Amino acid sequence: MGTWDVDSFDNDTAADFCGELDEAAAGERTRLIRSILTRVIDTAGYRLPDDVTSVQEIPADYTPDLLGPRHDVLAAVTQAVPGVDLSDPAWGELSGPTWSIELNIGSEDPVDSVMLYIRGSGDDVLTPVLRLAEALRCKALDCAEGDLITPGQTSGWHAFQQFRDRVVGPSQ
Known part of the structure; x- marks a missing residue:
């Protein structure tokens, strides 16, 4: 359990x-x-109420709406980030110049959420994260900080990189 x-x-x-x-x-x-x-910062995509800006604001009895049928979610992901590798539709992969994202879409139908595992460095990784959130009509939740990832809100990503770099040295 x-x-x-x-x-x-x-x-x-x-x-x-x-x-x-x-x-x-x-x-x-x-x-x-x-x-x-050096591995990961977790980000989850959930359908949350419009006024929610952090995990603390989610009502205890709230149940997120489903993201939708699996084929619709996969189509939205492909449209949002055309370079995504969905050869395994349960685990997509997307790579940038200094980062990579694994997308845990799962095998359930309908899909209730998508978990992103972000590795690397650079703020340009936030562009596909925000594109995915918009395409799936959900909010990107920084699981480490408990805040939403929005344009201009990069504190969780920056804090992760600073902590990682302090402990293991700057990423290559």
């Missing part, structure tokens, strides 16, 4: 990582920490 919440260690993935780190040999721990920090 999985659990998810909004704080740093309120989910099974974080707990699993902590267990793996605890059980790793001392010389292996640095590699594990580097791999997770």
Whole structure:
């Protein structure tokens, strides 16, 4: 059984990582920490009320509308970001000059959300994120910060890059 919440260690993935780190040999721990920090910032696309600007504002009893039938979601993704690789329609991939995005669309039909796993650096990665959100008529939620990603709102992405660069050095 999985659990998810909004704080740093309120989910099974974080707990699993902590267990793996605890059980790793001392010389292996640095590699594990580097791999997770260079890996990802999570962004989720959900249909949220128009007035919601952060996760704290989502009503406890709110259930997001579905994004739509799978074939419509895939068509919208392809139209929004034409370079996307959907050879595996459950896991799309999109690459830029200094970044990559994995799109976890899943295999369910209809699709309820799309999770984006963003790696790399540079603000130009936010352009496809915002295009996807617009095409899917949803909001991009920065899962690390709990805020929405909107034009001009890059604090979560910048904070992730600064933290990563401080710990593992600037990305290449």
